[in-house]
Ligand code: NAD
């Protein structure tokens with residue numbers, strides 16, 4: 001048997017939760033994968049440590065003020081790799097020849113430019129940064145078509161659906177697909193009513209029952225905005241209309257999502273809640289590699305349970321469906337308002353229930369417009385953030 005070709009992987013957001021899981025999988029298969037580019041926002045100590053362990057060709061720190069410190073730390077540790085800094089350096093690294101594979105694991109709209117660059121330059125794009133496809137779905141699909149590369153979803157639900165479909169981005173109707181069913185854990189506040197959520201704290205919101213994740217996505221999981229963003233992500237990734245995407249709460253997080261076919265077959269992908277499964281699948285696809293994930297033992301697992309989401313309590317999910325149906329750049333407005341709201345909540349400046357209120361008022365203030373290009377989209381993103389901050393100031 002011929003040995004697999006070595007993939008050179010740029011891990012964007014290397015110091016984060018997805019970044020760490022990706023590097024864990026990469027380190028298990030040095031004959032298949034090499035972390036050639038590592039990037040981080042400002043955690044220079046963690047980035048330097050990762051460079052010691054993974055010996056990339058290039059390390060990029062987004063906060064340019066920290067480039068000198070990164071250089072000092074790497075010199076002290078005896079690591080010889082190129083160093084760059086700033087937002088544009090990440091995009092340049094993605095577009096260049098140092099990598100053929102890009103793990104887009106920056107959190108939020110900050111990941112848009114690098115995600116688009118990976119698509120445009122035909123890299124294998126492993127998409128975790130859901131905010132970029134929510135913001136710029138049509139532009140990302142255009143860039144992918146122009147670059148002729150692969151997009152393999154890393155978000156566990158979309159990775160599951162990808163595995164349950166015949167391959168690529170198929171014509172759903174032509175392949176007999178009736179519905180995509182996204183599962184949701186329900187987050188730490190599942191079963192609670194609005195009155196019980198008024199005083200919940202960021203620490204409580206970030207305590208996810210099944211997954212250990214970054215703080216932003218943890219809050220999104222608690223509000224169900226994460227599932228809302230994922231509905232929009234599924235619409236773009238698989239060409240599914242809003243009416244053919246359902247959300248089902250499944251507290252055990254063992255069934256990662258399902259595809260229902262017209263003959264009544266429902267295909268599901270199961271596994272323990274560990275992101276390394278989706279990451280390993282996306283890195284090695286169409287091959288399979290060991291991911292370090294313990295085997296699923298259904299006999300000793302809690303019984304699989306399913307229930308409808310409570311859209312009256314978790315309004316963010318309803319707002320995301322509303323934005324998807326409105327079309328145009330409404331999802332980008334929703335995303336920007338949500339990023340400001342989550343930041344404010346984490347910083348103690350907004351209540352948990354205030355997140356949905358803030359998103360709703362920004363959506364009402366900025367009716368949807370057609371998505372034209374990245375520049376216009378970035379302007380709309382800025383306008384939505386300004387509107388959200390104004391609402392926040394007026395509320396204080
Ligand atoms: P995290 O907060 O743990 O890590 C975020 C990473 O992005 C860090 O390395 C940080 O340095 C980098 N970053 C942040 N702001 C940046 C900026 N302005 N410029 C450059 N880099 C920046 O987040 P995470 O949980 O790993 O999530 C990353 C992305 O993956 C998010 O879009 C999230 O929705 C998605 N995702 C995460 C999980 C999960 O299990 N954690 C699952 C599915 C999807």
Ligand code: MG
Nearest residue numbers: 155156157230
């Ligand atoms: Mg997910």
